[in-house]
Amino acid sequence: MIKRILIDKRWDGDTGIGKLYREVMARMPVHVVPSFIQVEVGLGNMLTPVILANEIRKTPADVFYSPSFMPPLYSRIPFVLTIHDLMHLFYYTKWHRIYYKQVIARCAAKAKQIITVSHFSKQQLIELLGLPDHLITVIYNGVDENFRENTVAYFSGRPYFLYVGNRRKNKNLLAMLSAFARAVIPDEFMFFLSGETEPALAVHIGKLGIAHRVRFLGYIPEQDLPALYKGAFATLYVSLMEGFGLPVIESMASGTPVITASTSALPEISGGAALCVDPKNVSAITHGIETLVNEKTIYQHYVQLGYHRAAEFSWDKTAMKTWDTILATP
Structure with a gap:
């Protein structure tokens, strides 16, 4: 049976949400139009709920789907949306928190179904936004x-720890850099980070005396990531809060062990196959x-565990379940 789906494609970008969007769209069922x-309008525009309502009013579609939190x-x-996490309640401004609770939560409660990416995030949606269990x-x-x-590994000439991600406060970069500086390990070990440095980071690195051991790699094209993970000694992803944490399983799938946090969704996603530590310590x-x-x-123990854990995740499975949820709407 043909089903017409209106989709918010604005989320297609170089982010975890953008990755999800592209993988789900690439596996669209043939009977979907x-x-x-x-x-x-920008993704963070507070008028987005009104704009989306107006777009839906004009469409002949049967269902609306958004890969992220704006309903x-x-x-x-009927509409279905994916809420990946509740970072806005913890790491953004007071106005973001008010907007999320008073506007986003109330609009999301009208959804036919809300998808989220971990049981940790589901529990937060229930406890912090008051959304019902059956809706998620x-x-x-x-x-x-x-x-x-x-099978290709990036060659740097020196062993390196790797961080892949943005510069937001929840990523805990200052703590990871401090920990790397304190570690009693050979001086040949480097710390590679995706993206560019920032003034506060540069000052912190200078005070730690490790500027010669830290390298910012700039923008990393998606096709270059496998070799970068493969070449790394280990991945550092000790974030304060994550709804999922894609770099954890990407690193594991590459045969590179992971040090991650013992809090939020990270123990759930790593499933005992990463070395979990207190991110605040x-x-x-x-x-x-x-x-x-x-x-x-x-080290080898986590390499093997990681391979097996990563094998439990696939975009085929993600896309199939996502489309099943979208198409289950009457």
Whole structure:
């Protein structure tokens, strides 16, 4: 049976949400007839719920789908959206928190179904936004087969720890850099980070005396990530809060062990296959780094566990469950 789906394509970008969007769209069922939101209003615009409601009013579509948290203010057709996390309640301004609770939560409650990416995020949606359990479906993100199949490793000349992600406060970069500086490991070890440095980071790195051991890699094209993970000694992803944490399973699939946080969704996603440490305890992060460098048996243990854990995630599975949820709407 043909089903017409209106889709908010504005989320297609170089982010975890953009990755989810592209993978789901690439696996669209043949009986789906898509149309797309055409407005160019920025993703963070507070008028987006009104704009989406207006776009829905004009469409002949049967269902509206958004891969992220912005719902329409009202809708004459059923809608499904994915809320990845509740970072806005913790790491943004007071006005973001008010807007999220008073506007986003109330609009989202009208959805036919809300998808989220971990049981941790589902529990937060229930407890912090008051959304009912039955309205929320957990669908894990996937991992690209390129990470598993790649055999090429980035060569740097020196062993390196790797961080892939943005500069937001929840990423805990200052603590990871401090832990790396304190670690009693050979001086040849480097810390590579995606993206560019920022003034506060540069000052912090200077005070730690590790400028010669830290390298910012700039923008990393998606096709270059598998080799970068493959070449790394280990991945550092000790974030304060994540709804999922794609770099964790991407690194595992590449055969590179991970040090991650023992809080938020990260223990759930890593499933015992990563070395989990307290993200608020720099000494704990330092100990994790030293353990992987100095304990070869433990290192190999996490390599093998990671391979097996990453094999449980696939974009085929994610897309199939997402489309099943979207198309289940009457």
